[in-house]
Each structure stands twice: as C-alpha cells, then as structure tokens.
Amino acid sequence: MLKWIDDHLSYFFTLPTIILVLAMIGFPLAYTLTLSFYDWGMSNITPMRWIGLENYRSLLFDERFLLAVSRTFAFTGLALVVELVLGVGIALFLSRGFAGKNLVKTLFLLPMVATPVAIGLIWTLIYEPTIGIANFILTKLGLQPLVWLGSQATALPSLVVIDIWQWTPMIMLITLAGITALPAEPFESAKVDGASPWQILWKITIKLLRPTIWVAVLLRLIDVLKTFDIIYSTTQGGPGYATETMNILSFRYAFEYFQFGKASASLVLFFAFVLTIAGIFIRLKNRYEVEY
Amino acid sequence: MRFNGKTAESIRSAAFYVVLIAILFCAIFPFLWMILASLKNMVDLLNMDKLFRFKPNLGNYADVFGKYQFLRPLLNSLLIGVVSTILAMLFGLPASYSIAREKKTLYASMILIIRIIPAVSFLVPWYIMFTKLNLAGTYTPLFLSHWLIALPLIIWIMIPYFESIPRELEQAAWVDGCSRFGTFMKIILPISSPGILTAGLLAFIFSWNNFIFALVLCTDKTKTLPTAIFNFISYTEINWSGLMAAAVIITAPILLISICLQKYIITGLTAGAVKG
Amino acid sequence: MRKARVSLSGFLVVLLLAGFSSALAAQGKTKLPYEGVTINYIGYGGLWTKTVIDSLAEFKAKTGIEVKAQQLGNDQISQKIAISSTAHSGDLDVFAFRPLQETLLFVKNGWLEPLDGYIAKSPEFDYNDFMKSARDGSTNGGKIFGIPMMTEREVVFYNKELFAKAGIKTMPKTMDELMAAAEKLNDPKKGICGIAIRGKGSDAVTMFSGFLRGFGGEFNANGKALINTPQAIAAFKYYGDLLRLYGPPGVLNMGWAETQALFAQGRAAMRIDADSQFGFSIDPKSSLVYDKVGYFSLPAGPAGQAPFNVAAWSLGVSPYSQNKEAAWEFVRWCMGKEMDARTQASGNPSTRSSTWKNLEASKGFPSELISVINETSAVGRATDRPSLINVGESRTVIGDVIVAGILGRDVKPVADKANAAFQTLLDKEK
Numbered sequence: 001m002l003k004w005i006d007d008h009l010s011y012f013f014t015l016p017t018i019i020l021v022l023a024m025i026g027f028p029l030a031y032t033l034t035l036s037f038y039d040w041g042m043s044n045i046t047p048m049r050w051i052g053l054e055n056y057r058s059l060l061f062d063e064r065f066l067l068a069v070s071r072t073f074a075f076t077g078l079a080l081v082v083e084l085v086l087g088v089g090i091a092l093f094l095s096r097g098f099a100g101k102n103l104v105k106t107l108f109l110l111p112m113v114a115t116p117v118a119i120g121l122i123w124t125l126i127y128e129p130t131i132g133i134a135n136f137i138l139t140k141l142g143l144q145p146l147v148w149l150g151s152q153a154t155a156l157p158s159l160v161v162i163d164i165w166q167w168t169p170m171i172m173l174i175t176l177a178g179i180t181a182l183p184a185e186p187f188e189s190a191k192v193d194g195a196s197p198w199q200i201l202w203k204i205t206i207k208l209l210r211p212t213i214w215v216a217v218l219l220r221l222i223d224v225l226k227t228f229d230i231i232y233s234t235t236q237g238g239p240g241y242a243t244e245t246m247n248i249l250s251f252r253y254a255f256e257y258f259q260f261g262k263a264s265a266s267l268v269l270f271f272a273f274v275l276t277i278a279g280i281f282i283r284l285k286n287r288y289e290v291e292y
Numbered sequence: 293m294r295f296n297g298k299t300a301e302s303i304r305s306a307a308f309y310v311v312l313i314a315i316l317f318c319a320i321f322p323f324l325w326m327i328l329a330s331l332k333n334m335v336d337l338l339n340m341d342k343l344f345r346f347k348p349n350l351g352n353y354a355d356v357f358g359k360y361q362f363l364r365p366l367l368n369s370l371l372i373g374v375v376s377t378i379l380a381m382l383f384g385l386p387a388s389y390s391i392a393r394e395k396k397t398l399y400a401s402m403i404l405i406i407r408i409i410p411a412v413s414f415l416v417p418w419y420i421m422f423t424k425l426n427l428a429g430t431y432t433p434l435f436l437s438h439w440l441i442a443l444p445l446i447i448w449i450m451i452p453y454f455e456s457i458p459r460e461l462e463q464a465a466w467v468d469g470c471s472r473f474g475t476f477m478k479i480i481l482p483i484s485s486p487g488i489l490t491a492g493l494l495a496f497i498f499s500w501n502n503f504i505f506a507l508v509l510c511t512d513k514t515k516t517l518p519t520a521i522f523n524f525i526s527y528t529e530i531n532w533s534g535l536m537a538a539a540v541i542i543t544a545p546i547l548l549i550s551i552c553l554q555k556y557i558i559t560g561l562t563a564g565a566v567k568g
Numbered sequence: 569m570r571k572a573r574v575s576l577s578g579f580l581v582v583l584l585l586a587g588f589s590s591a592l593a594a595q596g597k598t599k600l601p602y603e604g605v606t607i608n609y610i611g612y613g614g615l616w617t618k619t620v621i622d623s624l625a626e627f628k629a630k631t632g633i634e635v636k637a638q639q640l641g642n643d644q645i646s647q648k649i650a651i652s653s654t655a656h657s658g659d660l661d662v663f664a665f666r667p668l669q670e671t672l673l674f675v676k677n678g679w680l681e682p683l684d685g686y687i688a689k690s691p692e693f694d695y696n697d698f699m700k701s702a703r704d705g706s707t708n709g710g711k712i713f714g715i716p717m718m719t720e721r722e723v724v725f726y727n728k729e730l731f732a733k734a735g736i737k738t739m740p741k742t743m744d745e746l747m748a749a750a751e752k753l754n755d756p757k758k759g760i761c762g763i764a765i766r767g768k769g770s771d772a773v774t775m776f777s778g779f780l781r782g783f784g785g786e787f788n789a790n791g792k793a794l795i796n797t798p799q800a801i802a803a804f805k806y807y808g809d810l811l812r813l814y815g816p817p818g819v820l821n822m823g824w825a826e827t828q829a830l831f832a833q834g835r836a837a838m839r840i841d842a843d844s845q846f847g848f849s850i851d852p853k854s855s856l857v858y859d860k861v862g863y864f865s866l867p868a869g870p871a872g873q874a875p876f877n878v879a880a881w882s883l884g885v886s887p888y889s890q891n892k893e894a895a896w897e898f899v900r901w902c903m904g905k906e907m908d909a910r911t912q913a914s915g916n917p918s919t920r921s922s923t924w925k926n927l928e929a930s931k932g933f934p935s936e937l938i939s940v941i942n943e944t945s946a947v948g949r950a951t952d953r954p955s956l957i958n959v960g961e962s963r964t965v966i967g968d969v970i971v972a973g974i975l976g977r978d979v980k981p982v983a984d985k986a987n988a989a990f991q992t993l994l995d996k997e998k
Contacts, residue, residue, distance in 0.1 A: 002471075009472045010394055013386035017443070020383060021402065024440050025409065028417035041958075042654050043677035090315060096308075104312065106554040107320055113550045113557065114323075115501045117518040118539040121525070122326045125532055129817035130759040130835060131338055133325055150818020152975070169319065174562040216562075222407055229503045233522060238768055239820030240971045251412050255647045257961045258673065260416070267413040274408050335856065338833050416651060423655035508651060511608075511659070512638040523640055530829040531854065 036265035042258045055265035064241060065266065068249040069273070075156060075245060076224045079163040084217060086164070087171025092205070094172075095179045105176070108169040116166075120233030123162045124149065149235050152242040159243055162230055167223075171216050178212035179205070214285045221281060225274050246270040323543070330536035337533050352537035360534070362541060364513075365520035372434045372506075372516060373499040377492055379435060380442035385488070388447040389476060392454035403444045415508045422509070429511045437505040442495035449494065449563040453487035454480070490560040493553060497546055517542045600632030605894045610648055611664035612881065613639035615847050616718055616916040620902050623910065627901050633894050646670065653679040653888060661889040662898055667705035667714055667882045672957045674884070680713040681885040686896040687712060693900055694922075701950045702879035702919040714882030715903045716919040720842035721944040722778045722875035722952070723937075724867075725849060728860045730760065730837040739864040743782060743806060746867045750814035753837035762814030764827040764836035765807075767974050769967020770960075771823040772807075774952040775840055776970055777876055779803045782869025787954035787966065791998065793990035795966055796983040799871070804983060806869075808973020820971060832856060840866065842880065843944075846937055847915040863940045877948020879919055917941070954990075957997050965989045 005012060036055055040048035059065045094104065111119075126132050127148035135145035148158045186204050195203070228247050231237065237244035237252060244252070250270055254263035329337060331348035356362045391399050414437070422433045457480065465475040481488070503518040510519055521538045550557050611617045621637050628634055640648065645664060652660040665674060674680045687695045695703070698716055706714030724746075726739075734753050740746040750762030766772040780786065785800035787793075794800060811819050816830055824841050828848055831839040832855040843863070852858045866875035883903060885895045901907060905922060909929040912918040923929050930938065954962045965986045972982040 006471045006473055009476075010390040013390040014399060017383040017387040018399070018402075021406065021440070021443070024418075024436060025406065025414075027421055028414045029409070031417040031420075032413045041673075041677065042650050044653060044656070045678040046676060093311070093315075098308070098312075102554070104316060105558060106551055107316055109550050109554055109557060109561075110323060110547055111319060112561065113497050113501075113546050114543045115503075115518055115546065117501075117503045117522055118326075118542045119322070121521065121535055121539050122322050125329060125536065126322060126325060128532075131532075133343075136343070145817075147818045150821045152820065152971075155821075165318070165322070170561060173558055177558070177562045226408075226410060228411065229518075233503075233525075235821060240769055240968065247410055247412065250410065254412065254416070255650065256643060257958060257964075258650055258677075259958075259961070264413070267410050270410050271408065271413070274410075275405075278404075278408060334833070338835075338856075416654060419651045419657070420655040423657040423659075428652075428655065428657050429659045507644075508647065512636060523644070525641075525825075530825050532829075 032264045032267055034264075035261050036268045038261045040261045042260050048261070051261070055262050056269070059262065059265055059269065064244075065246075065249065067241065068244050068246050071156065071243070072225060072245040072247075072273075075160060075163075075227065076221065078157070078160045079167070079224050080217060080220060082160070082164050083168045083171050083220060084213070086168045087216075088175050088206075088209075088213065090168070090172045091175035091179060092201070094176060105173065108172060111166045112169050114166075116229035117233045119162065119166060120230045123158075123230075124234050127158060150239060152239050155235055155239060155242040159231060159234065162234075163224060163227065166230075167220060170220065171213075174212060174216040175209060178209045182208050218278065218281055218285070222274060222278055225277065246273065323547070326536050326539050326543075329533055330540050332533050334531070334533060352533045353541070355531075355534050356537045356541060360520075360524055360538070362517070362520055362538060365515045365517045366541065368510075368514055369500055369517040372431065372438055372514075373496045375431075375435050376438035376442050376499050377495040379439045380446050380495055381488070381492060383439075384443050384446035384491075385450060385481070386476070388450035389454050389480060391447065392451045393459075403447050406440065406444050411504045414505070419508065429514070431514055433509040434506060434514055434516070437509060438499040438502060441498050441502055441505075445495050445498060445560075446491040449491040449560050450484070450487055452563060453484055457483065486556065486559075489553075490556040490563070493549065493556055494560040497549070497557075500546060600630075602891075602894045602897065603632035605632065605891055606634045606636060607661035607889070607891050607894050607898060608636045608638070608659060609662045609898065610638045610640055610645055610660065612642060612645065614718075614844070614916065615914045616881075616911045617664075619911045619914040619916070620907070623907065627898070631894075631897055631901070633897060635898055642666065649674070649679060649886075650677075653677065653886065656888050658886075658888050658890040660886045661891055661895040662883060662885055664717065664881045665714065665884050667716065667879055668951055668953055668955070669959045671706055671708055671713060671882075672955075673959070675708045675713055676957055678887060681887040681889070681892060682711040682713060683715070683885065683896070683899075684712050686900075690896075690900050693904060697905070697920050697922050699879075699919055699921055701877070704950070705879050706882040706884075714884040715899055716879035717881045717883050717903065717916075718844055718879065719877065719917045719919050720844045720880040721877045721917075721941060721948055722775065722840065722866050723843045723940050723944060724864050725831060725839045725841070725846070726862045726864065727831070727834065727837050727857055728862045729857070730834075730860075731862070734837075740867045742867050743779075743869045747806075747810055747814075750810060750838065754814040756817075759835055761816040761830070761836050763810060763838040763840070764816050764819070764822070764830045765811060765840045766823055766827060767811050767815065767819035767970070768821055768823050769971045770963035771967075772970045773954075773963045773966050774876065776803070776807055776966075777949070777952045778840075778866045778874055779807045779869065781874030781949060782866070782871060784869070784871035787962075788956070788990070788994060791994055793987045793994055795969060795990060796980070796987040801979055801983055803869070804969050804973040804979045807970060808976065808979065811974045812976050815974070820974060834860075843937065843941060844880065844917050846934070850934065861934075863934070863937045865940050865943045873947045875944050875948055876950075876952035877945050878950060878952050956994055958993055962990055962993050965993070 037050060037052055038048040039051045039054070094101070126134050129135055129145065129147050129150060134148060138145050146154055149155050182205070186208065187200065190200050190204055226247055227245065231243055231245065231248055235243045237248040246266065247270065250263050250266040253259045253266055330352055331350070332346050333349060333351065336346040387399070418433065418437065419428065422428045427433055462475045462479060465479050466472070470478070501518065503522065506516040506519045507522065510516060521535070521542060524538060525535065617637065617639055624635050624637065649660065649663055649665065687693060699719070702716035702719060706712065706716055730753055736749055736752060740749045752762070754760070754762030766775050777787070780800060780803040783799045783803035783806065785794065785797055785803050787795060816822070816836060824845065827836065827839050827841060828845060830836040832849055834857045849855050849861045850858045866873060883899050885892060885899065889895050905920065908918050908920050908923050909926050912923050912929040913932050915932045918924060918929070953959055954966070956962060969979060969983045969986045973979050
C-alpha cells in the first residue's frame with residue numbers, strides 16, 4: 001500500500017492542492033457567471049429573473065462602463081510605460097559596482113512591500129491641497145499648487161504617480177538581477193570590434209535583457225489592471241467618475257447599488273478583458289522569443 | 293581646461309552619488325513623511341512653518357492602541373499571515389515539486405488564472421459558502437482566502453527553485469532504497485530551505501497586505517490591520533497624525549522584515565523572470 | 569485623550585463589577601433571562617454608538633445578553649447587511665440602517681424583521697412617543713421595520729472668530745447673503761475657505777436637497793424625475809458657484825468627514841451639514857475651534873427656507889437572527905426612554921418627543937444650537953434625498969450634475985442627461 005502511494009506520489013502531491021483550489025474558486029466562478037444572465041438585486045423575496053445577455057448589452061452600451069474600460073487602459077498603459085522606462089534606466093544606472101549597493105537595493109524594496117491601504121493614506125496626506133507636502137514643494141518652486149486627487153483632471157495621473165512610486169522598484173530589481181546574470185562574452189567581443197558604449201547598450205545589453213523585461217512587464221500588467229486597494233482607499237472612484245476603473249465600477253455595482261446581476265456581468269467582462277490582454281501579451285512574447 | 297583622468301573619474305563618481313541619493317530620496321520620502329506626521333500633534337501638522345521643527349510626541353501611538361484598539365487587529369494579521377502561509381506551504385511545496393519534475397504546464401496556467409480572477413467576484417459566493425459550512429465569523433474564511441493569495445506565490449517561486457536541483461541527487465537516493473516521499477522530505481526540502489524561506493516571507497507579506505478579502509469576510513473579532521485602518525477613516529473625524537501613526541504600525545513590521553532579510557525578498561519578487 | 573482613558577477605565581471597572589455580580593448571581597439563585605446569549609450589532613461611529621457601547625455592561629448585568637458591537641462607515645454597514653442577509657447568515661442580529669436610503673430596498677429584499685409584534689408586547693416602550701415623521705420613514709405597507717435612532721437637520725456651522733475678523737455681524741438670511749458672506753470670508757492665501765459643503769457627487773445630494781427646494785425644485789414626484797426643471801438648474805448653479813468660488817480646494821472628493829476636519833481645523837469659515845455632528849466641533853480633543861463655533865439656520869432661497877429635518881438612522885432586526893427575542897430586548901433597552909435620555913445627553917439628537925421635553929437630557933446641546941434646531945424643525949422637510957428603491961444609483965446620477973456645477977460646466981445639458989437616466993431608474997421600479 002505504502003509502496004503504491006509512493007509510486008504515484010505525484011498525484012498525492014498535486015491533487016489535494018488542485019481540489020482545494022477548485023473548491024475555493026469553482027463555486028465563485030460558476031456563481032458569478034450564472035448570475036451575469038439574471039436580473040437580481042440581492043433580494044431574498046423577489047426571485048432572480050433570467051434576462052439572457054441583457055446585462056452585457058446594457059453594459060456595452062453604457063458610456064460609464066466604456067469610460068471605465070478606457071480608464072483602466074489609460075491607467076495601466078501610463079503606469080507600465082513609465083515604470084518600464086524608469087525601472088530599466090535606474091537598473092542600468094546602478095549596474096556598475098559601488099559601495100553600499102545592497103543598502104540601495106534594500107531601500108528600493110520598501111515601497112513595494114508596504115501595505116497598499118497605508119500607502120493610499122500616506123499619499124492622500126502628501127496630496128492634501130493645503131497641508132500636503134506636494135503643494136508645499138510646488139509653491140516653493142514658484143509653481144501653481146494643484147488639487148491632485150481632488151480634481152477630475154489630475155486625480156488619475158496622481159494615482160498613476162503612486163503606482164509608479166510603488167512598483168518602479170520591481171522592474172528595476174528584476175532588470176538588475178538580469179544584468180548580473182548576463183554572459184560576459186558578447187560584451188568582450190563587441191569591445192574588440194570597437195563598438196561605442198551606446199551601441200553596446202542597445203544592441204547587446206537591452207537585447208539580452210529583453211526576455212527578463214518581458215516577464216517583469218507581464219507580472220506588472222496583470223496587477224496594474226487589477227489595481228483596487230490604492231484607488232479604493234484614496235478616491236473610491238471619484239471625483240465624479242474620474243478614477244473609476246473596471247474593478248472599482250464592478251465593486252460599486254455590487255456593493256453600493258446591490259445590482260448583483262449587472263455587477264457579475266461586469267466582473268465577467270473584466271476577467272475576460274484581463275485574460276485577453278495577458279494572452280495577447282504572452283503570444284507576442286512567444287513570437288518574439290522564437291524570432292530571437 | 294582639461295581634467296586628467298583621475299579628476300574626471302572622481303567628478304563622475306560624485307555626480308553618480310548625487311543622482312543616486314536623489315533617486316533614493318524619492319523612494320523613501322513618503323515613509324519619512326509618514327513618520328514625521330505621526331509624531332506631530334494636530335496644531336503642528338496644520339502649520340507648514342513647523343514642517344521639520346516641532347516637539348515630537350508619541351501620543352498618537354498611544355491613541356492607536358488605546359482609543360482605536362489596534363492591538364487585536366495586529367495580532368489577527370499576524371495569526372492569519374502565519375497560518376495561511378504554513379497552510380500554503382503544506383499544499384504548495386509538494387505540488388510545485390511535482391510540477392517542476394513533470395512539467396505539468398496545465399497546473400502552472402491554473403495558477404496564473406488565480407492571479408487574473410478579480411477578487412471582487414469571490415466575495416459574495418465565499419460568504420454564502422462559508423455560511424453554509426457554518427464557518428462565517430470564524431478565522432477559517434480568512435485562513436482559506438489568504439491561503440489562495442499565498443499559494444500561487446509559493447508555487448511561482450518554488451518551481452524554478454526545484455527545477456534547479458539536479459535530478460541525479462534524488463536518483464542517487466532512490467538507488468540507496470530511499471522512498472520518493474522520504475527523498476522529498478529528507479533531501480529535497482532541506483537543500484531548498486533558502487527558497488522556502490523566500491517563498492514563505494513573500495506569502496506572509498502578501499497576506500499581511502491584503503485588504504479586500506478581510507473587508508468582507510472579517511468580523512470585529514477577526515478584523516485585520518488594513519481593514520482596521522480603513523474603518524478608522526470611514527467612521528471618525530479625520531485625524532491625520534493618528535492615521536499616520538496607524539500607517540507606521542501597519543508598515544513597520546513588513547519594512548523591518550524586508551530590511552533584515554532583503555536578499556530573500558528580492559530573490560522572491562524577481563523570481564521567475566531571471567533564468568540562471 | 570485623558571477623558572477617553574478615564575471612561576475606558578471606568579468601563580473596565582463596570583465590566584469587572586458586572587463580571588463579579590454575574591458570577592455571584594450564577595452561584596446564588598437568580599438566573600438572568602438571557603444568560604449566555606450573544607448578539608451582534610453593527611452601527612455607525614457616532615455619539616449614540618459610543619454611549620451605548622459604554623453602557624453595555626449594564627445591559628448585560630440586567631439581561632445576561634452580551635452585545636458585540638462593531639462601528640463601521642455608512643457604505644460598509646450596508647455591505648455587511650447585504651452580504652449577511654444574502655447568505656441567510658445568522659451572524660448579524662441588530663443593525664443601524666438609513667431609513668430614507670434603505671427602507672424600501674431592504675423591505676423589498678427581505679432584510680428587515682417586522683417589529684409590530686414585539687412592540688405590541690412592550691407597552692412601556694411607548695412607540696408613539698417617537699416623532700411621527702421619524703416613525704414614518706421606517707414603516708412600509710403598514711408594518712414597522714425600524715426604530716428611529718437619531719434626527720438630523722441641515723444647519724450652518726460657523727467660526728465666530730473668522731466672522732468677527734471679517735466684520736460680519738448679522739447672519740446670512742438669504743442665499744444671496746450667504747454667497748456674499750462666503751466671498752468676504754474666503755481667504756485662500758491663508759488656507760481658509762469661505763464655506764465647506766460636501767462636493768463628492770453622491771454624498772452631496774442630501775446637503776443639496778436644502779438648496780434644491782429653497783430654489784423651488786424637487787428630486788422627483790409622482791414617478792417623474794424633476795432634476796432638469798429651471799428651479800433645479802438654478803439650484804445646481806448656485807451650489808456649484810458657491811463651492812467653486814469660495815469652497816475648499818479638492819472639494820470634489822469631500823464627504824462629511826472631510827469638511828468636518830476642515831472646519832475643526834479652523835480652515836473653513838462656514839460649514840453646512842447635519843447638526844448631529846456638532847459634538848466633534850466643540851470637543852477640544854478633536855477640534856481647534858471648539859470655543860468658536862456658532863450656528864445658524866440654512867438661509868432661504870427664492871422659494872423660502874427648506875432645510876431637511878429627517879430621521880437619519882434607524883435600528884432594525886435581521887430576519888435571519890437566531891436570537892430575535894434577545895435582539896428586540898436590546899432594541900427595547902437602548903431605544904427606551906432611559907437610555908434615550910442618556911444618548912441625547914451625550915449629544916445625539918433624539919427622536920422621542922419626551923426626551924426633548926427632558927431639560928436634563930438636552931443639557932449637552934449648546935443653547936444657540938437648540939434655538940437653531942427649533943427654527944429648523946418648524947420649516948424642515950421630512951426627506952433629504954430622492955424617494956425610490958434604488959436610492960444609491962439615483963444619488964450617483966444626481967451627483968453628476970452637482971459635480972458639473974462645481975466644475976463650472978454648463979449645467980443644463982448635464983442635468984437633461986441625468987434626468988433621463990434618473991427617469992429610467994424610476995421607470996424600472998414601476
């Protein structure tokens with residue numbers, strides 16, 4: 001008996017995990033998918049009503065939903081591009097050996113491990129229009145103070161700044177680890193061939209680092225699309241709808257308006273949206289890596 | 293005017309450190325601001341002339357533990373973080389070992405799916421599920437939901453780690469008559485301890501930081517720190533220095549762990565991206 | 569802080585005594601009627617909740633019931649009730665809800681236990697002592713679903729020192745005078761705004777009601793949405809101008825807590841919100857202007873004065889509670905005449921007529937505020953938001969127009985669009 005178990009150990013090693021994961025996510029997924037076809041206000045008296053694709057139709061024709069989709073895109077795109085450029089830039093900047101490198105890495109680590117809700121609060125105080133340090137600095141520089149999170153024009157960019165502050169270090173640290181792992185030969189032969197430092201940077205360093213950077217960006221991509229804590233603890237989607245992303249909108253449909261059918265449809269669309277983007281991204285990455 | 297090589301080098305070096313310090317300052321400034329604000333009383337906080345010159349006091353911290361009762365949530369966060377991490381290890385280590393050895397990419401993609409599902413869609417079904425199982429209001433829903441956060445992290449970090457262990461090692465043990473299970477326990481796990489430490493630390497940090505699951509699944513008794521601080525802003529007057537003291541209390545343990553064990557945490561956060 | 573510590577240790581002493589006495593009682597003979605029963609309560613964080621929590625040991629000594637009380641933000645309370653009820657979970661016994669926002673929705677969803685039977689069994693509770701307008705809000709289809717806990721009126725708080733400095737001696741009586749005073753008091757260079765009112769779209773709707781009706785408008789009537797009438801447009805414009813020109817920076821993100829903080833820090837010369845929050849402003853622990861606070865009634869618009877005078881919170885029992893009798897016992901105790909006088913004395917404006925006649929209980933209220941309360945009660949409107957089932961979504965829709973007004977956009981097209989969306993919500997409920 002024991003021998004039999006041991007021979008089939010890989011099942012005993014994987015099945016419990018699979019079963020518990022399915023138990024935890026199977027019911028929620030089925031529940032959400034089913035409810036997305038019903039009209040239901042969480043009532044225990046009024047029964048749910050089958051309405052087919054009506055929830056989806058009304059969402060896809062609702063300006064508020066479409067704006068939330070584009071906002072999710074804008075937030076993600078903006079944050080990712082800046083984090084990528086800054087992260088890779090700082091990593092290259094730090095790639096030379098210097099005294100205190102470990103200390104520097106440690107300090108960069110701090111923003112990304114700190115609790116997002118607390119970070120939201122800290123930045124709310126930084127952005128506070130009259131007692132915040134952000135406007136204090138602006139006015140000392142002779143610039144016009146801003147309202148940051150309190151104005152529709154600046155709220156989303158202000159949140160992007162928080163995300164950049166928190167997560168640029170991740171791209172930076174991954175790239176830095178990638179640089180350390182680079183082979184030496186290509187650089188030596190390039191030097192022998194008389195390549196300029198600029199050429200070495202673009203043609204060799206960046207090229208060799210690309211696979212590493214792809215993974216870093218994929219990880220960030222999924223998480224930025226799903227950003228919730230920071231938005232919910234600062235603006236909760238406001239002012240107006242200025243920072244209402246798909247995640248926040250779904251939450252409001254469910255827990256502010258109790259339109260659970262519609263919220264479920266919105267969540268299904270959101271899930272499909274993230275899955276598609278991640279899928280496209282992985283496809284691109286694979287195609288690129290094959291060419292490479 | 294021309295510099296000789298040495299002067300140019302030291303100027304370049306000085307410039308490097310100036311830029312470095314500027315970048316570092318941006319990275320840690322919000323934390324300094326948080327600590328500064330947590331030591332001020334309300335009058336000083338409102339006065340921009342007293343930005344750095346004020347009489348520090350610890351009254352806000354006393355308030356956070358006394359008036360706002362943060363001790364219980366602190367212990368809850370600790371308990372939930374530790375238990376969910378251990379549970380996730382129990383399931384995740386054997387699973388990632390099998391995946392690493394047998395290339396079960398299907399399971400690996402399942403793990404990716406867990407990361408993609410929006411957390412909001414779990415909340416109501418879970419509540420219904422745990423109520424039906426008579427577990428609502430206990431710690432179990434929090435252990436299990438945080439388990440689901442920790443598990444993918446552990447698998448994600450451990451697969452490459454196990455893959456890097458040469459197969460000859462376990463084959464030699466099998467030849468010696470050691471069972472597969474025995475090999476895993478006595479040989480694989482001990483040499484993987486740095487990886488396990490990394491995975492465990494990260495799992496704990498992500499559990500500690502999680503907000504949305506506890507927001508819905510906790511009760512007053514099982515409330516975690518992020519939920520406690522969020523409640524704090526939504527029902528009382530906005531007391532900025534008290535809030536910042538609470539923020540210090542939430543972030544300090546994580547920051548201290550990270551400073552002491554930075555090597556492991558960096559490895560964990562960058563795991564999977566860098567091969568080699 | 570010191571006061572809090574004293575009351576905390578006092579609480580501990582009471583708790584210890586209660587522990588001893590119940591231990592003695594258990595050893596002796598008299599068994600309490602609900603020995604060993606625990607019920608869960610969730611409510612908002614306010615003076616009412618604080619006072620009741622401080623007195624829970626007494627309740628336990630009397631009945632044996634242990635109450636686990638939890639304080640949460642408004643939205644979170646609704647979330648907990650919704651999720652717990654949807655799961656038919658017995659983990660919630662008594663809760664506070666916002667009758668004007670939620671009675672229709674909760675009744676329709678079956679989340680509230682009818683209380684008529686319990687009230688009939690408790691004659692000393694004297695249900696008819698509660699003000700009629702307050703009772704009506706928690707009643708539906710002839711059944712009683714909640715006991716009103718607190719009344720609220722829309723009033724103006726002002727900073728006496730800043731008024732004196734600006735040389736304003738007579739309080740604004742009309743909307744025009746209010747605008748003029750705000751202009752005079754506004755001093756952005758010093759970080760002081762003329763007036764602070766909620767600017768966060770949906771949160772602002774209740775405060776806006778006093779302006780809307782002052783200009784002769786209404787949210788909806790007879791199933792018709794009315795937020796793009798000329799009167800409503802004028803009100804949106806006025807509210808928007810007032811806050812854009814003389815309001816605090818970042819007003820679009822402000823709810824009551826944020827304007828409260830501004831006022832308490834001396835950074836707002838005037839503030840309009842519910843009178844029930846006066847306690848924060850005059851408490852030296854949380855307010856820098858505690859000795860400079862004055863009050864006056866909401867000024868009149870072209871159609872007269874129209875502040876709200878509503879029952880903001882009610883106490884309800886969950887139909888899924890496993891201990892409904894004990895839950896009612898708790899309601900009967902904390903909403904009874906004795907405790908009501910105590911919560912009123914701590915600064916919670918009561919809904920019982922008898923409590924308001926009790927001079928001892930009203931001692932905690934500044935006399936200036938009491939005369940403003942009396943003035944407001946005389947003209948006050950019984951609702952402060954649209955009446956329909958889906959109040960939440962309608963507030964978001966109306967909030968859009970408020971935001972447009974504050975931003976100085978052309979209000980009319982936004983109001984037309986919002987009116988159509990509001991009408992759709994109303995039609996869905998027909």
